[in-house]
Amino acid sequence: MSLRNAVMATLLDGEASGYDLAKAFDASVANFWMCTPQQLYRELDRMESDGLVVARTVEQERRPNKRLFSLTDRGLEALAEFTAGPHKPTAIRDELLVAVMAADDNAEAVTASIQERKRWAEAKIARYDRLRVKLLGGRTEDEYLTTAERVGPYLTLLRGLSFERDNVRWCARCLTVLERRGARLDAPA
Amino acid sequence: MSLRNAVMATLLDGEASGYDLAKAFDASVANFWMCTPQQLYRELDRMESDGLVVARTVEQERRPNKRLFSLTDRGLEALAEFTAGPHKPTAIRDELLVAVMAADDNAEAVTASIQERKRWAEAKIARYDRLRVKLLGGRTEDEYLTTAERVGPYLTLLRGLSFERDNVRWCARCLTVLERRGARLDAPA
DNA sequence: GCCACCTACTGAACTTGTTGACTAGGTCGA
DNA sequence: TCGACCTAGTCAACAAGTTCAGTAGGTGGC
Numbered sequence: 422m423s424l425r426n427a428v429m430a431t432l433l434d435g436e437a438s439g440y441d442l443a444k445a446f447d448a449s450v451a452n453f454w455m456c457t458p459q460q461l462y463r464e465l466d467r468m469e470s471d472g473l474v475v476a477r478t479v480e481q482e483r484r485p486n487k488r489l490f491s492l493t494d495r496g497l498e499a500l501a502e503f504t505a506g507p508h509k510p511t512a513i514r515d516e517l518l519v520a521v522m523a524a525d526d527n528a529e530a531v532t533a534s535i536q537e538r539k540r541w542a543e544a545k546i547a548r549y550d551r552l553r554v555k556l557l558g559g560r561t562e563d564e565y566l567t568t569a570e571r572v573g574p575y576l577t578l579l580r581g582l583s584f585e586r587d588n589v590r591w592c593a594r595c596l597t598v599l600e601r602r603g604a605r606l607d608a609p610a
Numbered sequence: 611m612s613l614r615n616a617v618m619a620t621l622l623d624g625e626a627s628g629y630d631l632a633k634a635f636d637a638s639v640a641n642f643w644m645c646t647p648q649q650l651y652r653e654l655d656r657m658e659s660d661g662l663v664v665a666r667t668v669e670q671e672r673r674p675n676k677r678l679f680s681l682t683d684r685g686l687e688a689l690a691e692f693t694a695g696p697h698k699p700t701a702i703r704d705e706l707l708v709a710v711m712a713a714d715d716n717a718e719a720v721t722a723s724i725q726e727r728k729r730w731a732e733a734k735i736a737r738y739d740r741l742r743v744k745l746l747g748g749r750t751e752d753e754y755l756t757t758a759e760r761v762g763p764y765l766t767l768l769r770g771l772s773f774e775r776d777n778v779r780w781c782a783r784c785l786t787v788l789e790r791r792g793a794r795l796d797a798p799a
Numbered sequence: 800g801c802c803a804c805c806t807a808c809t810g811a812a813c814t815t816g817t818t819g820a821c822t823a824g825g826t827c828g829a
Numbered sequence: 830t831c832g833a834c835c836t837a838g839t840c841a842a843c844a845a846g847t848t849c850a851g852t853a854g855g856t857g858g859c
Contacts (some may be wrong), residue, residue: 522619
């Protein structure tokens with residue numbers, strides 16, 4: 422029931438197609454609300470029939486037509502109601518952490534997975550940094566935060582950034598620990 | 611399909627009832643794998659019929675009977691297969707972040723939510739710290755990490771700890787930013 | 800000139816996850 | 830002795846999420 426709110430918050434940036442939303446989610450919303458494109462398309466249909474968004478079809482040449490969605494007043498209202506209300510605690514699902522919990526029986530494989538995650542987090546940091554620079558648009562952060570119309574998307578981006586940086590640090594720590602234990606097991610003093 | 615792996619990783623600590631698992635999840639696994647008790651009970655039944663766990667019923671006086679589950683060899687194998695394999699990227703769902711993304715239209719309410727989240731994260735840090743002290747059992751971290759039989763659960767605990775500390779920092783930052791903007795809007799120089 | 804990826808979706812089947820209510824006795828504090 | 834919370838679950842209904850496949854033309858590189 423709450424994917425809609427993430428969609429509406431994204432539509433505050435202006436009208437977008439399902440496809441646009443999928444890209445936007447992939448680029449930054451995924452940090453706090455993961456979903457597949459299929460979910461978006463389905464949810465957008467429902468939201469339209471609930472009157473939260475309206476679609477306008479844009480015919481395109483040499484490309485499939487697209488439907489651009491934008492928020493209605495009802496949508497804005499629903500979003501405001503959501504932001505006012507209480508929020509469920511963070512729900513995380515991370516298979517790597519499950520694997521780490523069981524790592525002691527399979528240290529090598531898990532080590533490889535941690536290394537991969539570390540690289541992946543580093544790549545994500547680079548992408549977020551680029552997005553950040555783009556959002557700031559030449560202003561300093563301080564200028565931006567006091568003068569920009571909206572700071573919400575910037576604040577969520579900061580959360581994603583620090584989450585991934587934290588990930589990198591934690592991965593490094595795990596690697597050190599597992600490596601040392603590996604050495605100890607190979608040559609137990 | 612992957613809740614089972616979280617359950618099996620938890621059962622490495624020894625046999626447990628559905629109720630015990632629910633508590634264990636609540637205390638620490640929830641950081642990387644959220645689930646409701648109902649999910650656990652249902653999944654345990656399925657795992658039993660798949661031969662990954664065995665149950666032994668313990669009759670109790672003055673208390674409902676319980677079924678203690680433990681890993682079978684098949685379960686251990688399945689877990690090893692999982693830890694070896696590739697892992698899906700982290701999936702996060704956080705309503706507060708959705709609200710923050712839309713915060714610019716409703717700063718006061720969102721500010722309150724952020725404050726609440728901050729307090730909640732601080733409480734969680736305190737609980738994790740207690741768990742950590744308990745796990746260490748008087749040893750220094752270094753001693754523990756080189757000598758303990760299993761370090762997996764400790765490493766995941768560290769991830770939870772740093773996640774919540776990061777949460778607290780981010781909340782504080784958001785509050786500062788929103789407060790300053792609030793002041794600016796009330797008295798626009 | 801072929802392969803791979805991009806735009807922009809749609810559909811159906813299936814698996815997971817959530818919510819609420821119910822059972823039933825025990826313990827603990829005011 | 831009353832209400833609140835703890836142990837230890839079960840059941841049913843519903844909502845949400847995942848997976849796989851398909852459509853169909855366009856663009857870009859080697």
